[in-house]
Amino acid sequence: MPKRAKKGFTLIELLVVIAIIAILIALLLPAVQQAREAARRSQCKNNLKQVGLSLMNYHDVHRTLPPGVTVAFTGVGTSNGFGWTAHILPFFDQAPLFKKLNSKIAYTAAPNAALMSTILTAVRCPSDAGPDQDTTGGVADMGTSNYVGNYGVGMPSLTANPRDVQGIMGANTKVRIRDCKDGMSNVILAAERRNPKICNLAGWSVAGGAANTAGELGSCTFWGATQGVAADYAINPLPQSTAPGTLALYQILGTTRSGDVGDNVAGGSNRLTGNLTGDAAVTSVQPWTLAAAGTVKINKTLGNVNTMAGDFQDGTTVGFSSWHTGGMQAVLGDGTVRFLSENIDSTIYENLSRRSDGKTLGEF
Numbered sequence: 001m002p003k004r005a006k007k008g009f010t011l012i013e014l015l016v017v018i019a020i021i022a023i024l025i026a027l028l029l030p031a032v033q034q035a036r037e038a039a040r041r042s043q044c045k046n047n048l049k050q051v052g053l054s055l056m057n058y059h060d061v062h063r064t065l066p067p068g069v070t071v072a073f074t075g076v077g078t079s080n081g082f083g084w085t086a087h088i089l090p091f092f093d094q095a096p097l098f099k100k101l102n103s104k105i106a107y108t109a110a111p112n113a114a115l116m117s118t119i120l121t122a123v124r125c126p127s128d129a130g131p132d133q134d135t136t137g138g139v140a141d142m143g144t145s146n147y148v149g150n151y152g153v154g155m156p157s158l159t160a161n162p163r164d165v166q167g168i169m170g171a172n173t174k175v176r177i178r179d180c181k182d183g184m185s186n187v188i189l190a191a192e193r194r195n196p197k198i199c200n201l202a203g204w205s206v207a208g209g210a211a212n213t214a215g216e217l218g219s220c221t222f223w224g225a226t227q228g229v230a231a232d233y234a235i236n237p238l239p240q241s242t243a244p245g246t247l248a249l250y251q252i253l254g255t256t257r258s259g260d261v262g263d264n265v266a267g268g269s270n271r272l273t274g275n276l277t278g279d280a281a282v283t284s285v286q287p288w289t290l291a292a293a294g295t296v297k298i299n300k301t302l303g304n305v306n307t308m309a310g311d312f313q314d315g316t317t318v319g320f321s322s323w324h325t326g327g328m329q330a331v332l333g334d335g336t337v338r339f340l341s342e343n344i345d346s347t348i349y350e351n352l353s354r355r356s357d358g359k360t361l362g363e364f
Helices: 011-062 095-100 346-353
Strands: 147-152 188-192 253-255 327-332 337-341
Touching: 011 147, 011 188, 011 327, 011 337, 147 346
Parallel strands: 147 253
Antiparallel strands: 147 188, 188 327, 327 337
16 A cells, blocks of 8 residues: 655745744733733832831821931931931831831941841832942942832922921921821822932932933932932031031932922022032032922923933932833822822822812812
8 A cells, every 4th residue: 555645834834833923922922011010010009008008107106207308407406317218117017127227326327327228129119120229339338219208399408497398208307197288198198219220329420420321320219318429428418517408308209399489498499509519510410400490290300401411311300200101109198009190280290299288189
């Protein structure tokens, strides 16, 4: 009997099968990526919810919400420079770390300096691929964060009277729930801030290095305190100076509006200009000098009006931002976490950051 010929794929059939498989993979990959981003965004939402609960638990214990940063001027009080997240550590399972911190000394002194570099996943958004630590030569290595407190409107400033801060947190503030006359469901407690791809204060300092044409450098957000480069911060980083400037409070606090006259400093302008040290080399290149008066929109980065092209791209901003598509997440005073669109009405957005403006909010 003649042998029956064996059946098999021709070359053309094989190529067609491979092409079909490639098309299916190409169609499936975006769906997989979207599913992964949805999971990361969900985890970020859970992180913010824990932050909100921790802030409320802090209020239950201390009868006030934590200050944005603890500072003292020359000869007045105790100054450790701790940021608001450091104050709520015991309330999200970080009591051992909190107990190791010495609140009677500066965050730059031992043992605080080493502890400030701790990586806390609870305050890191999984969608943010930025560094977990900044070790680029500041006054102390710092663990990064993706959540900043709500300063309200105006540029975050140490010189503002705590009572004039219209948000929830500022330097030495002691805001109570009863101070939020608009209702806790109508005010932001904390919200997201994306970090640049490379943490480096040289990203906004002429004295610190070359131009950042790639747009990847920038000042990161930290959980423990603000950061500084010795060359750019001639003042004590606590600070203990009669004219401390802003000490980069935007690294732990966020604003919805750059300074107009009377925004949060009674009878004066809070659109800060100049620099921290009086050093001509860094005059007019700090982020707060570049934020024109008006709403600091979500995911908006600071513009460039100097020769340091690209320095303020990526994550360097004084507002709120994220790597989520289309907006960012914020925890409100009632503990709910809301996704706020980049296209949110500017008036509603600013009113959300004020705790007692008496304005009625629309849909958001």
